[in-house]
Each structure stands twice: as C-alpha cells, then as structure tokens.
Amino acid sequence: MECFSMSTLEGSVENIVFRNEDNHYTVARFRPKDSGRLFRDDLMTIVGMLPGVHVGELLSVEGEWEKDPKYGRQLHVTSFVQRLPASVEGITRYLSSGLIKGIGPKKAKLIVEQFGIQTLAIMEQQPERLSEVKGIGAKDREQIIKTLAEQSEIKELHLFLQTHNVSMNIATRIYKQLNCSLAPPTSYRLHMMPCRQHWNNCAANTMRLLNLLCLHSR
Template sequence: MNQPDEIVGIIDHFIFQSLDTGFCVFMLHQKGDQETVVRGHTPNVTAGQQVTLKGAWVMHPKFGKQFEAQQCMAVVPNNIIGLKKYLGSGLIKGIGPTYAEKLVNRFGLEVLEVIDKKPHLLKQVDGIGPKRAETITTAWQDQKEIANIMVFLQEKGISTSHATKIYKKYGQTSLKVLQENPYRMAEEIWGIGFKTADQIAQKLGFDAHSVERVRAGLLFAITNAVSSEGHLYLELLDLKKKTIELLEL
C-alpha cells in the first residue's frame, strides 16, 4: 500500500469553506514561495496557521494540480510573527488581531504557555479584564480538547472527514462514545453506516464478538433486508445466517 504524501505550509487564505461539514479549499504557502491549492476536510484551522497535511496529489480537470488532504495536523508556530497570526486568526474567542499583538508583545514566545498554565497573568495586558481573560482561557481549553480528539482519531487511521462528523455529533464526549460503543455512529450519524462504524471499531481494538457489534449487525441485516432486498420480514434462521455472514463469525 502506498504511503500518503506529506506537505507542510501556512494557510494563506480560504477559497471555499463549509463550517457544517469541515470541507474546505485553501491556498497553502510553502517554503520557496510555492503555493498549493489544498482541498479536503480540515476542521478548526484558520488563515495564518501552519499545518502538516497527509494525502495525495490529484489533477483537477479545470484547475490543475491540487493536494487532496486526508489528514490535517495543526502546528503551533514557534516565532513571533507566526504567533501573532495564529492568535489573531479568530481561532481563540476573545483574541483578535489587536489583542494578539498585545499578548505577544507582552509575553513573547511564552504567550501560549501563559494562556494555558498561567491565565491569571493575562490581566497584565492592557484591556484584558477578568471577563475577557476567562473567555480566552475557556476558548483555549476547548480548542485543546478538539485538537486532542482529532489527533486521537487520525492516529487510529480514521479519516478527517469521518473524524469531523464524529466530533460534530458528539463534541467533547466523542472519545467516551467511541470507547463505549462505536456502533452508535451507524444509527446516529448520517454518512456513517454499519460497515464504516465496524471498520472504525476494529481500528479502535473493539472485540469482534462484542454484544454491541452483534446487536448492530442484527439491526443492519434487518434494515438492509427491508430497504434493499424488499423483504417485509425475516425468518429467525435467515436473520441469523445473514448476520453471521455480515460479521464473519
């Protein structure tokens, strides 16, 4: 199996972005002033942010060579200019370009550590009172949680497209839901059926003989027989046979 290509760069601007699905098309600025059009599901990224992308090069019939991203990992900048762009992008509620400038000027390269571990120091910046400091701190923790969930899902080989749908449905309880019963997705998330949920469950190390898997398999077998095969009902032995074949037990 071919390894995905990997590219790194800074998001210059978005050509298209859907907040509902996470799908977007953007211009990526790479070293050597190279610019690349990227498309794919890349939620929670903003212009000015550095990203590492894994995917494949494709040829669009109208717009030419593009990079189709299958995984997207945000890279926290480690320089003053990058930090100002990152914080000023609107990703963290309570911080716009003006406060990003003030925060980085005050705390330098330590600004993210201050926000994360020493939020009481934020009030040293002119214009940041208790309320704004709390807003910034809460938004930062939310973004960390989102990042942790997306990293976990992508490390397990779950596509960014599916990871986006999972997070959109379950939010900060995503990991809890997947660890307890990933087959819920087949019933609760449009676009993720039993087979996809089963693949994800296997990647997460779920037991092939689990009650949750068997139950989901039974439900899928019945639903498929009615919707795709035109049956009004299934005999118990037929249902058992179809489920065993489906689950390969």
C-alpha cells in the first residue's frame, strides 16, 4: 500500500461503510469542505480507529493519505475532533442515523420540528423536554436519555485520552479494556453528564491502564 503526506481536513460523515465494534476500526465516506478541488464526486474515504463517530457528525481529521490496491485513495486517520452538526438538515440526518436507540428517521423529524436548531442542546441539557414531542412516549424517552448518557461518556473519555496525547492504537486498547466499566450509573444530572465519582473512577482506571501499556511497550 502506497503512503503519501499527512493532511488535515474538516467535513461531515456521510456514511459508515464498515465498523468493527471490538476495536472501533471504521471505514466511512466523508465530505470535506473543500472537496470540489480534490474529489470528483465530493466524497472521499476515511479509515482508522474512530470510536463514537456517526453519520451526520462534523469532524476535523488528521491522517496520512494511502493508496489501497483494491479501494484506491483514502485517508488513514491518526487523530480526530468531533463537532455536532449545526444545521436543521444536519441534525435531522444525525438523529436519523440510528446512533440513538429509540430514534429513527420518523421520530428524528418530529424532534427537530419541535426544537429546531436547538435540538441537540435541549437533548443534552434538558432531555426531560422530549415529553413535549408528540409520538415520543415515556419508554422511548428513557431509552434515548440512557443512550445519550453512554455516548457522552465515550466522548469524554476520547477527549481525556486526546489531552494526554494517547495514540489511536493505545486508545482502542483502553476502550476495549474499559468497555464493561463504561456502563453508565443510574443517576445523572439533567445535562446528561455522568456523576463526578463515576467519571473520576473511569479516569483513574484509564491512567492505570496507560501506565501498564507504557510499561508493556518498553
């Protein structure tokens, strides 16, 4: 496989082609902001360890260009930063992607019609307001809140690892080791962040794993 220079791009995730749930290796179709200059169909392929990345999300990705003998030119991502969609259309696609249990295309449309551009902020900070949406029952609401909490914790862990300059390969091993302990606690604040004690335990476990992995790699 041929390799080229490093590159940094911003854009949106259009489709998840493949994902290994064990190690988070992902193949996705990506629409960069300046795609017209490089790609005939405005889409490119990104590959790599991309935990918690979903259709409709905005990403800033850094990686190395590769030319796969079978699949052609693609960007092997070495680091990325997630950004939530900022348009009504983007939010609707994001919620319709199936990333949140209890929300499909129909319910995503109902939620966005109710809250508009403020949808994601309300779901994160005031999830109880989902009761205002016709067609979202109590059972669905509980499932949505639980899923949002789980995803929030994964993203917090990803950010924590990034601030400690942890490589994606080591980060993936940490995600796998902490998979069971990432189950959310039963009590959450209204803005969907896990309780401080649970997060402190997660961070402490992560640091212990980092130390063990560093010792093992010497």
